[in-house]
Amino acid sequence: MNDQAETLRLKMMQSKGRTARSLAVISGKGGVGKTNFIVNFASSLRAQGKSVIIVDMDIGMGNVHILLGASAKYGLREYLTGERTLEEVVAESRLGLNFICGGSGLETVLEWTESRFQRLISAFETLQQQYDYILFDMGAGASESAIELILSVDEIIVIATSEPTSITDAYSMMKFICLRDPEKKFFIVNNRVLPKEDGNEAFTRLQFAMRKFLNKETTLLGALPEDAAVHKSVVAQQPFVSLYPNATISRRMNAITANYISSGTDIDSKETSTFLGQLKKLFARGRG
Template sequence: MSDQAEKLRKKLKTIESTPAKTIAVVSGKGGVGKSNITVNTAFSLVQKGYKVLIFDFDIGMGNINVLLGTDTKYTISDYIEKNIPFNEIIFPGPNNISYISAGNGFSEVLELDNIFVQRLLEELEELQYQYDFILFDMGAGATNANLQILFSVDDIFVVTTPEPTSITDAYSMMKYIVLKSKENNLFLICNRSEREKEGILTLNRLQTVMKNFMNKDIYSLGILPEDSHVRKAVIRQVPFYTEFPSSSVSVKLEKIVQNYLGKKQYAISSTQSNPFIRKLRSFFER
């Protein structure tokens, strides 16, 4: 009887609540500052009163806990391999941030039995009603381990730098996403730009080629400058947004977050719908 009551309580909660906005932060290659942008975007959202969870999906190379200056007892791998309860792999970070650390073995999740898959989906579904935003820090490139999440989230932040190789890789990543799923909203961020004009040219170039060759409109969120405060914050294992709030990179990040929140795509159409879980479940059931 108690189990039925608990299921009913959860059902009523999902009807009355709005699911979290889900965002995947990706890059075509490593080393462009993707994880740093994920962490500092989360802190900007928390400062605005939102409840935020960072889910580190850079399996085997996750560094969210390092950037936060914290450590965790369990990771997502422990949840999979040792059957650790899901709520025990969610850890508190500074300023009321919550996060889940990456771990080895998550690439095997799609090969596991249906019982485990259903358990994971139920956990993620309930998790969505505990937060306003869930930010997935994805591994660099497109791998089988993260595609289901990538194609199911509401929005995707694509991080590039002005370097030609980074631009090419960002285009390849976006092209791959669009070919697989045209529904995702793609948002561009240019990081580590020495000059504003350089960043603008980078974003314009990517927007143009995606429109011309893929017939896909890409939203430009903004440019983050090369700033020594970022390195200082990483060394101190603190977010630059809170440690150096007046720095040029923090000011620009704030504009990026404001730009995102101002987009029409931010609004969730129905409080009773949950497109993230619906799409994720359809991928698992294929």
């Protein structure tokens, strides 16, 4: 544990002189594999040489640490209240992936005091200097607290299955966000695709609705099949891309990651992140 703490301290002291991209992973409904996706997406990014941290914003239902086979004594709430330092709330899995648990103190950002909000900004400023990507695992649905953060991030990945309820709820979520920020960029991943299903069905239907009703384009990153390796990796509390690197789903996940990096969103090829600036604007409007 002392070695791990020292490693984290060194990371916090280092500066890459560039700004991390911020990415929210969302879904319209629960049970579509959103958290499993973000854990494996982060692991795949890390395997491709990117430094990544996951911030678990699924209030009350966060389970990033469970899927990583790790534990976290403290979360972002303890940092915001001043009980713990940022170093103390950044946890590390046994495979070296960093994450931060959320907490009930994150529910209504716009009602925070100035000092607490400034503490949040300070944390994100530090993380943006230390990582290539900050991935936010958002809770299912469109709560006001979730929308506040989602509207600030650079990009959004939407996880959907071919089930009609998943597609309908995902569209409602995307529409709500798009009406607040028409410029927000959406990526779509079709998850849990069955062998006889069209792997692009969810994307095709979502893209059609977004084009017809909102004149908005979306980008397909890829599709992930229903695979026994997922269940086995959950039981083993390890990302399937690490535990079963040759499985079909792992190869598909790596392809999705490569598609994302080559889409123009890579930290080395895209303009500076506007994440903190957008978050500050939201806070200012909420208090005004």
